[in-house]
Amino acid sequence: MNDDIAGMHGQPDSTSAGAAETAPGSLSYSDPGFAERYGIKRGMSRTRKITLGVFGFALLCGVAGYIAWNEANPQIQAEVISYTVNGTSINVTFQVNKSADQRVSCVLEAQDVRGAVIGSANVTVPAGRAEEDMVYTVNTTGTPNTAEVSSCTVVS
Structure with a gap:
């Protein structure tokens, strides 16, 4: 009964499956099961960040170029x-x-x-x-x- 109450309040239970992986009372973010249990997602990969940065920079340059072209070559x-x-x-x-x-x-x-x-x-x-x-x-x-x-x- 005491083990069940301790498990309900977030205390590690000696009978639970993950007790051998971490010390009692500590949380490990590197534990692959941690994200599944608590819904914490990893950030974007470095490659994805660089790709989005390059795409954003190219889009910004394109818009700036279009505005500069229209200002330099007005219709009237x-x-x-x-x-x-x-x-x-x-x-x-x-x-x-x-x-x-x-x-x-x-x-x-x-x-x-x-x-x-x-x-x-x-x-x-x-x-x-x-x-x-x-x-x-x-x-x-x-x-x-x-x-x-x-x-x-x-x-x-």
Whole structure:
């Protein structure tokens, strides 16, 4: 009876099958039966960890490469060709490269000598040609120093 009570409370029993393998009262994680009894699983093998690490690194490089490629080669490119300052306005000539079937909206910004934006305009570039030269006058709140095309987006 005392042996049965001791076995119920986690004490090794001299009649149990694993008593000869470990000292009484000690647990051995290297015992193959330990994982089966208590559900403890071994970690991943070194080969599997390396394989997953290499795969993860390759995936990260692929995503970074895709983002870098799209940033370096945008679908729409725009640049200012020339500009003429007329008091409180600036006459901007700019070029947009896009797909011929796209209609694009570009934002022109006029800046003062400190780089502050003192005027802006949304200019729609019609579909029909892949390379389009546009001329637009941007009214400003002061004397402009320069102009730039800050962004272009496809209009549906």
